[in-house]
Amino acid sequence: MPARSSRHATLLEVAREANASKTSVSRYFSGERERLSPALQRRIGEAARQLGYRPNQMARGLKGGRSRLLGMLVADIRNPYSVAVMHGVEQACRERGLSLLVANTDNDPAQERTHLALLTSYRVEGLVINAAGSPTHELQDLAEQGLPLVLLDRWLEELDADRVGLDNALAVDMAIDHLSAQGYRHLLFLSEPVGQASPRQQRWQRFEQRLADEPALNGERHDPPLDGEAVQQVVGDFLARANRPAALLCANGNVTLAATRALQALGIRLGEVGLLGIDELDWCGLVPPGITTLAQPTEAIGRAAVQQLQARLDDSGSTLPPRRTLFPPTLNERGSTRLTTFDKAPDNHSENAKETP
Structure with a gap:
């Protein structure tokens, strides 16, 4: 059957096409597919493909579910190092079904504070921070609210958070x-x-x-x-x-x-x-x-940042001590x-x- 084009297909339309309930379709797109039978998973997946349906991650996040979004704060996006590490972060996110929101601060602490507030307003599930200034208090508040953080390349000594970078x-x-x-x-x-x-x-x-x-x-x-x-x-x-x-x-x-x-x-x-x-x-x-x-090893550094965030998300509520992952360079x-x-x-x-x- 040829694929139908619909830019605004809804979850209800997918449910009707798949002869399934809205709850089942919601579970399919929220990481709970294992709760559905293989046959039902196939029907929902085929219906979504035929209708061109894409789940609205932001809407799901606002309803209290997981947004599947990670945020990344970059001190200087023009720096080749930042671009290379960001590629590793994005690749690791894609493999895990996550989306990445990136904000560039241009090494401006004022912009850094603004972008931190912006990223958290999107209900990101974790943050990779390449700090420009010293946003220790802002990040400490976020950590106390349960938001996983990974410091990338630049440390903030007063902040107990996971760290990834070069040795x-x-x-x-x-x-x-x-x-x-x-x-x-x-x-x-x-x-x-x-x-x-x-x-x-x-x-x-x-x-x-x-x-x-x-x-x-x-x-x-x-x-x-x-x-x-x-x-x-x-x-x-x-x-x-x-x-x-x-x-x-x-x-x-x-x-x-x-x-x-x-x-x-x-x-x-x-x-x-x-x-x-x-x-x-x-x-x-x-x-x-x-x-x-x-x-x-920029790609490995970027991937490690996401791995550490994922570990925090998987162990929600745990009291694991902060981890430091340092990579050697290659001559x-x-x-x-x-x-x-x-x-x-x-x-x-x-x-x-x-x-x-």
Whole structure:
């Protein structure tokens, strides 16, 4: 039988078409299909397909049922990291029959509070929070009302909530270990202005700790505004002081781009000065000789956030302690951290020593 087109088919029409009660049809679309016989499930499913029926999730939520909606608050939707993680969140929602509402705050705490109120007005069943400011009180109120929360990437230390993100201390350790193994001894850690962003704080602090623990390494850290002149000035001043070989360690993808532009403006080739960035971006493999990165498992991070929300929803009313899920990065080694020949110490043991090709 050819499918009939009806943009406004109702639950009652599906019930009539399937020769079923409204209650049975409601159960079919509210996650209680197991209470219906296989034959009845088939009839309802076929009737809904023929009529083009789609359940109104919002209306069901307002009636006191589950809305099947999750909310996600993003600090900066233009950030490639945010987009990649959001894809993982959306994929995990789709697999679970959930829908995702996303709000972008543009790193504005006022917008953050507004969007939090907006998302909760839609009766979302849980929230993934990539915080821009410090909405601890607002989130604490929501948690006390029983709304599951997962903090993504940025922590709020006063809030007892599940957390998912990168193992920032491990990322800095891997970066320093790689640069040190390649022969770089003088390091500049570049970050966006640290402020209240916990990942930046954690990476900054771990860098300082490693320098304190390893006297053979020299290092500096700066968090200039990411405009071309400021970054170029910081990099130029560092290289004027630093003993070669020297390298730049960039705290995220935005900084990696700014540092690459600064080196180009200074006429310095990658490898002549090392460059390693936390976060893998598409263009990093395209800039000769390629930029070494530590890639975050963004899809896994997004999926883990949804998994933790789902676990909270499945254990409604439980008193499980907050969980912290940290992921390791993956090193993508490229030419930007391979010392070029002219940086290596010459062999002075032989008057006839030749330059290695």
